[in-house]
Amino acid sequence: MSISAAVAGMTAGTAEVTFEAVFADSYHRVVGLVAAVTGDEGRAEDAAQEAFARAYQRWGRVGRLDRPDLWVARVASRIAIDQWRRRRRETGLGGADRVHVPDDVQRLWVRWQLERLSPMQRASILLHCWEGRPVAEVATLLGRSQATVRTHLLIGRRRFRGFVHEEESR
Numbered sequence: 001m002s003i004s005a006a007v008a009g010m011t012a013g014t015a016e017v018t019f020e021a022v023f024a025d026s027y028h029r030v031v032g033l034v035a036a037v038t039g040d041e042g043r044a045e046d047a048a049q050e051a052f053a054r055a056y057q058r059w060g061r062v063g064r065l066d067r068p069d070l071w072v073a074r075v076a077s078r079i080a081i082d083q084w085r086r087r088r089r090e091t092g093l094g095g096a097d098r099v100h101v102p103d104d105v106q107r108l109w110v111r112w113q114l115e116r117l118s119p120m121q122r123a124s125i126l127l128h129c130w131e132g133r134p135v136a137e138v139a140t141l142l143g144r145s146q147a148t149v150r151t152h153l154l155i156g157r158r159r160f161r162g163f164v165h166e167e168e169s170r
Contacts, residue, residue, distance in 0.1 A: 017068065019059050023052055026069035033073055033141070034080045036126045037119065039111055043080060051076035067140075074143045081119040113163045121156030124149050 027048060035044035051072045055062045062068050114122050120142065127138045128149070135153075139146045 017063060019056055019063065022055070022063075022068050022072065026072065027052065030069070030073045030076050033127070034076050036130065037077060037123045038080045038084065039115065043083060044076075047076045047080040047083065048072075050079050070140050073141050077123060077142055081123070084119050109167075113160060116163065117156050117159055118152075120144070120148075121152045121159070124152040125156045125160070128153055 030048045030051065031041070031044045033044075034047045035041050038044055038047075054075055055068065055072050062071055065071055114125070117125070123142055124138055127133045127141060128135060133141075135146050135149050139149045142149065144152075
């Protein structure tokens, strides 16, 4: 059963959304979202699993939300961003992990430039520009206000354009 069907049934009083339904319907989407932010499928799976574990522990509260899948996605994104910050503090800028995309130099360059953005700028750009999600949904997923997401988009786009101009001037 999909999340939307479970929620629709719940509002009609005929069904209760279960943890299993949320997990089955949204696990791969949550991993994909976090992988887009981190560039690392393994770390994305770790963050998603931790977020689902937290949801399971708090299911009495989380299960009553209109969209428990969005709660899990937001928590997974925050976990991944916190992990990125810890790694960055531990390794410094020079030792930051780089994602290798074989046989695609342009994609590798874009990924590298995205890694130069802050985690929130990168997440906002990937969710809004790459996945086409509306600002309101991005704000919900990231647990930020719409104004904050728009600011991250504005600054992130400016910085990314600066990276492009920097490359073109070489």
